[in-house]
Structures are given as C-alpha cells and as structure tokens.
Amino acid sequence: xxxSHDYQRVYVWQxxxxxxxxxxxxxxxxxxxxxxxxxxxxxxxxxxEASFSYWFGKVRFIHFVAAYVFxxxxxxxxxxxxxxxxxxxxxxxxxxxxxxxxxxxxxLKVDVFQSxxxxxxxxxxxxxxxxxxxxxxxxxxxxxxxxxxxxxxxSQSWFPQLFVWIVPLFGSEQNLRLxxxxxxxxxxxxxxxxxxxxxxxxxxxxxxxxxxxxxxxKFMEKHKITAEEATGMSGLPGRNxxxxxxxxxxxxx
Ligand code: HEM
Numbered sequence: 001x002x003x004s005h006d007y008q009r010v011y012v013w014q015x016x017x018x019x020x021x022x023x024x025x026x027x028x029x030x031x032x033x034x035x036x037x038x039x040x041x042x043x044x045x046x047x048x049e050a051s052f053s054y055w056f057g058k059v060r061f062i063h064f065v066a067a068y069v070f071x072x073x074x075x076x077x078x079x080x081x082x083x084x085x086x087x088x089x090x091x092x093x094x095x096x097x098x099x100x101x102x103x104x105x106x107x108l109k110v111d112v113f114q115s116x117x118x119x120x121x122x123x124x125x126x127x128x129x130x131x132x133x134x135x136x137x138x139x140x141x142x143x144x145x146x147x148x149x150x151x152x153x154x155s156q157s158w159f160p161q162l163f164v165w166i167v168p169l170f171g172s173e174q175n176l177r178l179x180x181x182x183x184x185x186x187x188x189x190x191x192x193x194x195x196x197x198x199x200x201x202x203x204x205x206x207x208x209x210x211x212x213x214x215x216x217x218k219f220m221e222k223h224k225i226t227a228e229e230a231t232g233m234s235g236l237p238g239r240n241x242x243x244x245x246x247x248x249x250x251x252x253x
Contacts, residue, residue, distance in 0.1 A: 006223075007219045007220065007221055007222070008219070008220060008221075008222050008225060009218075009219055010123055010218050010219070010220060010225065012087050012124060012216060012217065013213060013216045014080075014088060014216065016076070016077075016080050016084065016088075017077075017080065017084065017087075017088050017216075018213060018214065020073055020076060020077045020080065023073045024070070024074070027067075027069050027070040028070070028191070030062060030063075031063060031066045031067060031143075031184070032187060032188060034060070034062045034063040034066070035063060035180075037059050038059060038060060038063060041056060067144070067151075070140075071144055074137075074140055078090075081093070086124070087123065087125075092124060092125070092130045093131070093133060093134040093137070094134060095131060100127045103120060103122075103126060103127040104128050107120050107126045107127065107128040108128065110204070111128070111197060111200070119201070119204045119205045121221075123218060123225065129197075132190070132194075136187070136190055139183050139187065139190075142179075142183055143180065143184075143187075146163075146166060146176050146180040148160040149163040149164055149165075149166045149167050149176060150173060150176060150177060150180060152164045206219075207219050
C-alpha cells in the first residue's frame with residue numbers, strides 16, 4: 001500500500017465536461033421517462049374539465065424541451081472536444097493508436113473476465129470507456145435525427161424539418177418510432193453498466209473516479225502519473241503547453 005503522501009491531485013475533467021455530463025444524464029433521464037409514457041400512455045381517469053388536465057401535453061412538452069437541451073449540450077461537447085484539455089479531446093474517443101486498442105484487452109481482463117487483478121491506471125477515461133462513449137455519441141446522433149424527424153409533422157419550426165428525409169429510409173414513421181424506442185432501452189442498459197463500472201473502478205483503483213465527475217480531480221501515485229505521461233495514453237502529449245518554470249505540477253487546465 002502506498003503512503004498517502006505519494007499521491008498527487010490531478011485536475012482531469014474541466015468544468016464544461018462536468019456540466020456536460022450532468023446535463024446529459026438529466027436530459028436522458030427526462031427523455032427516457034417521458035418517452036416511455038408517450039409509448040405506453042396510461043389511461044388516467046379524471047372527472048375534471050379536460051383543458052385543466054392536459055397532463056399528456058405536458059409530458060410531450062417536457063420531452064421536446066429536454067430534446068432541444070440534449071442537442072445543444074451535445075453540440076457544446078463536440079466543440080469542447082476540440083478546444084478542451086487533452087482528456088476531453090475527440091482523439092481519445094476513436095481507436096487511433098495500437099496502444100489504445102491493446103488497452104481495451106487489459107481493461108476487459110479486469111472488468112469482464114476478472115482474470116487479472118491489475119487495474120489499468122489512467123488519468124482520463126480508459127480506452128474501453130472512451131470507445132463506449134463514442135458508441136453512445138453515435139446513438140445520441142441517431143436519437144436526435146430520428147426524434148426530430150418524428151416531431152417534424154407537428155412542428156412549424158425549421159430545425160425538426162431538417163430531418164424529415166430519414167422517415168422514407170425506414171419505410172414508415174412507425175418503423176422509425178420502433179428504432180427510436182429501442183435505442184432508448186440501449187441508453188438504459190448503458191447507464192446501468194456505466195454506473196456499476198464507475199463504482200467498481202472507484203473501488204479497485206482508489207483514484208477517486210466517482211468524485212472526479214463532480215469536482216474534476218483525481219488522485220494518483222506520482223510514479224504512475226509519470227508512466228502514463230510517458231506512454232501518451234489517455235491524452236495527447238504536447239497538446240497542452242508545458243507548465244512555466246517553477247509552476248505547480250498539474251495545474252487546473
Ligand atoms: C448517477 C449516475 C452517474 C454516475 C455516478 C456517473 C459517473 C461517471 C463518471 C465517474 C465518469 C468518469 C469516469 C470515466 O473515467 O469514465 C463518467 C463519464 C461519463 N458519463 Fe456518467 N455517470 C452517471 C450517469 C450517466 C448517464 C445517465 C449517462 C448517459 C446516458 C452518462 C454518460 C457519461 C459520459 C458520456 C461520460 C464521458 C464524459 C465525457 O468525457 O464527456 N453518465 N460518468
């Protein structure tokens with residue numbers, strides 16, 4: 001066991017990444033709950049005046065507002081993957097290097113096959129996490145395109161009209177609705193595995209990964225930080241300017 005003074009606090013997730021994460025999680029929760037209600041509307045009996053119990057309209061309204069926020073938040077994260085720090089960079093999300101691909105196997109041995117007791121120590125996400133998030137980004141694009149295409153016939157606004165071309169590709173609105181509904185469940189599956197792994201990694205690695213998505217900081221043994229910087233994993237060496245002489249190591253970037 002390393003002594004606590006060997007650990008260094010490293011600022012990994014910048015504030016925009018953390019805001020993106022929690023707004024995204026909130027939107028997906030709101031979209032999934034209201035989406036499920038839209039797909040399976042319960043028969044609510046009410047003896048009041050119909051115009052006072054416009055609850056289904058409110059459910060749809062929340063779904064559409066959350067969808068617009070979801071799009072804006074996603075567009076912002078795309079922008080941040082170009083201007084943000086090395087842990088936020090778009091390059092990490094794609095399997096571009098042999099090291100990234102090899103790391104997938106090392107992570108799976110710990111997370112899935114449980115055949116190795118040596119967790120992979122990285123400051124950013126590990127490669128499995130990065131590639132999974134890339135997969136969720138593709139699902140996000142599909143939900144945006146399909147959702148706004150389904151919304152277009154009931155909206156005068158220009159934005160949903162941009163996506164009407166997708167309906168003929170799926171044969172009918174009903175087919176597209178089925179895919180939109182199925183992907184909602186994929187997000188549910190992703191969330192269960194994601195939260196489990198975040199807790200599991202927090203436990204086996206002891207780097208404070210859970211609190212990092214709230215405060216931005218992780219804790220790592222100094223020699224592991226040096227080793228990671230040397231391999232260039234989970235970040236792009238040289239992308240960030242070197243700290244000025246005499247500056248504190250790992251300043252918030
Ligand atoms: C209580 C619920 C949640 C917890 C505790 C949680 C925790 C975390 C943690 C600790 C990380 C960074 C870990 C890493 O290195 O990979 C992370 C990243 C991420 N999470 Fe979650 N998460 C939650 C809900 C969600 C939901 C609902 C979604 C979307 C369906 C989501 C999508 C993501 C994405 C896309 C990232 C990468 C962020 C980026 O680099 O931009 N999370 N989460």
